Amino acid sequence: MGEQSPAPIPTLAVRTSAIPHQPRSAACSSPADLISPPAASNDQHQPAPTTTKMTALPPYLMAANPVASGTVFRSLFRNAAQIVTVCARGETHKSGAAMDQVAIFENASLLVDQAGRIVYVGPLDTLEAQPWFLHDSTHVEFEIDCTGQSIVPGFVDGHTHPVFAGDRVHEFALKLAGATYLDIHKAGGGIGFTVQHTRAASDETLFADLQKRMDRMIKLGTTFAEAKSGYGLDTATEVKMLRVLTRHNKSHHALKLSITYLGGHSVPKDKTLAAYTQEIIDEQIPAIVRAVETGTVHVDNIDVFYEKGVFERAETEAVLRRGKELGWAINFHGDELHAMASGEVGAQLGARAISHLEEVQDRDMEMMAKNTIFATLLPTTAYVLRIAPPPARKLIDCGVPVALGSDFNPNAHCMSMPHVMNLACVNMKMTMNEALVAATINSAASLHQEADRGSLEPGKFGDLVVIDNPDWRHIIYQMADPPIAAVYVQGTRV
Ligand code: NIG
Ligand code: FE
Numbered sequence: 001m002g003e004q005s006p007a008p009i010p011t012l013a014v015r016t017s018a019i020p021h022q023p024r025s026a027a028c029s030s031p032a033d034l035i036s037p038p039a040a041s042n043d044q045h046q047p048a049p050t051t052t053k054m055t056a057l058p059p060y061l062m063a064a065n066p067v068a069s070g071t072v073f074r075s076l077f078r079n080a081a082q083i084v085t086v087c088a089r090g091e092t093h094k095s096g097a098a099m100d101q102v103a104i105f106e107n108a109s110l111l112v113d114q115a116g117r118i119v120y121v122g123p124l125d126t127l128e129a130q131p132w133f134l135h136d137s138t139h140v141e142f143e144i145d146c147t148g149q150s151i152v153p154g155f156v157d158g159h160t161h162p163v164f165a166g167d168r169v170h171e172f173a174l175k176l177a178g179a180t181y182l183d184i185h186k187a188g189g190g191i192g193f194t195v196q197h198t199r200a201a202s203d204e205t206l207f208a209d210l211q212k213r214m215d216r217m218i219k220l221g222t223t224f225a226e227a228k229s230g231y232g233l234d235t236a237t238e239v240k241m242l243r244v245l246t247r248h249n250k251s252h253h254a255l256k257l258s259i260t261y262l263g264g265h266s267v268p269k270d271k272t273l274a275a276y277t278q279e280i281i282d283e284q285i286p287a288i289v290r291a292v293e294t295g296t297v298h299v300d301n302i303d304v305f306y307e308k309g310v311f312e313r314a315e316t317e318a319v320l321r322r323g324k325e326l327g328w329a330i331n332f333h334g335d336e337l338h339a340m341a342s343g344e345v346g347a348q349l350g351a352r353a354i355s356h357l358e359e360v361q362d363r364d365m366e367m368m369a370k371n372t373i374f375a376t377l378l379p380t381t382a383y384v385l386r387i388a389p390p391p392a393r394k395l396i397d398c399g400v401p402v403a404l405g406s407d408f409n410p411n412a413h414c415m416s417m418p419h420v421m422n423l424a425c426v427n428m429k430m431t432m433n434e435a436l437v438a439a440t441i442n443s444a445a446s447l448h449q450e451a452d453r454g455s456l457e458p459g460k461f462g463d464l465v466v467i468d469n470p471d472w473r474h475i476i477y478q479m480a481d482p483p484i485a486a487v488y489v490q491g492t493r494v
Helices: 096-100 124-128 169-176 181-186 191-200 203-219 235-250 273-294 313-325 342-349 362-370 379-385 392-397 417-428 432-439 441-446
Strands: 014-018 050-053 073-086 103-112 118-122 140-145 150-153 155-157 222-228 256-264 301-306 329-334 353-356 374-377 402-404 464-467 484-489
Touching: 073 118, 073 432, 073 464, 096 392, 096 432, 103 124, 118 124, 155 417, 155 432, 155 441, 169 181, 169 379, 191 235, 203 222, 203 235, 203 484, 235 256, 235 273, 256 273, 256 313, 273 313, 301 313, 313 329, 313 342, 329 342, 342 353, 342 362, 362 392, 374 392, 374 441, 379 417, 392 402, 392 417, 402 417, 402 432, 402 441, 417 432, 432 441
Parallel strands: 073 140, 073 150, 155 222, 222 256, 256 301, 301 329, 329 353, 353 374, 374 402
Antiparallel strands: 014 050, 014 103, 073 103, 103 118, 150 464, 464 484
């Protein structure tokens, strides 16, 4: 399909686009050829799609619970050329070949109730034939004509560090001149620089900056994100960061966050790893637990930067284990700059997700697949650090459910999931279907959000992106300036 938009197809079809691409690697244990540089030509990488009708799928999706006649609904998205629901069978996540299958309803409408949840996706005439649906302005609060447009689920950003003070544009210049991430880190820059500035910043400043960043993020289609602490590295500042994130979630801002404690992001320069690990366990975590009890802080996940020369294995395990005992999901940085057997560590501890994985080894991929540990891949990191990207193709072919995150932080200053999907396709050889699955249902599931988010199925929130093109793939294809017409959270425009 070229740049010209396809004419709207008159009858409804539920389909997946099975896009042929490069041959898949045979198995986890086969030689990896998947971190080679990007294909020279996009023509070879993204051939024209074929369309397979999924006859096993119903022509529409409708809430199972009966809807009372005369119910008033919040919003009706009418006659979109495509509504990409991603899933249509209640899948909790997708892995392997299923990642390349997305459910698409053509010439379809989507109805959201007053609780912000999807009631129906399918042809308008089928909806209008339902006795409980009265199609008039007293029964539909907002009606949005989506003719010539397409709809995808709101993006779920699986990995961000959005609370920080100061920027690191000067380090960007150093990196462009050849400095590595670890050079800068060891010289006290990088995380250390941001820690200094974040310690000095007030709750008010951090909160105001966070809200501004979330405003930008939501405009780019992200309707839910993971967000970490980790620029405090002392009790007061780690609690302050978590307090700011929690305050954000209590605010009216529509972009809500899954909050992650990352006290183990780095070792402060005046402490040893052993002493700092002890401080995390004996001081920081107990202080956070007290703040949770008073309601000023909420924590969903625990993270550690598990990396050679930063947090080693024993210390990483001790911190993650303590978090797990408190009911926090384990979601950690692993195998970014060195192979650290992160899959084995994750499997032993019962991790939900591991981020980065640029250096992941075959055996660890197998353990991740076997234990359904999500690989949260961050294409901006490899891009900005000019390192080899993670072996996304091999992870997918091995059966690891792959998710995507922006890694928004002062090192990788990107909050655009459309851009992240584009990088995932071009630099990591994912198909557009796989990138969308990774940025929606899989990233939602990596954060235990799959019951509410990540696909446009009845019962889930009406969190969606309206794309100003009848072919949804333009959200990935039109790099740098994605054609977003509007973003909705729970059926309300944001
Ligand atoms: O995920 N690698 C560790 N943490 C971040 C970077 C944080 C920073 O450099 O400020 C990441 O890329
Ligand atoms: Fe990170």
